[in-house]
Amino acid sequence: MIELTGADGIMIGRGALQNPRVFRQIATGATEAPELDDYRRLFERFVLLLREHRPERLVLNRVKAFVGWVTKGLVSGAKLREGIYAARSIDEALSVFDEYFDQRNPHP
16 A cells, blocks of 8 residues: 555554554455464563563553453453453463463363
8 A cells, every 4th residue: 555655654553452463464465364362472472571661560550451452352352351350460360361262262
């Protein structure tokens, strides 16, 4: 589209939060839908990077905000959000993530 229109760039915005493959799709022209493991890797990487730079309390707050955007449209996403919002520690939130993903993908 950049070549066709002469635009200087493109903006992805919040769409990247709901499609962890969006950058790969743009680079390769692929159109496959994100898989559940893509979301799992996104969550794990997000938490890992935050933990390197922020105190645990802030990490948990960011994860709770982030999960609202990312889980929209996922099967049982509301139940996952409910569990994350109730978490009192980042380790508890990670346990909720693991349980959610393991129930939906028992053979990673």
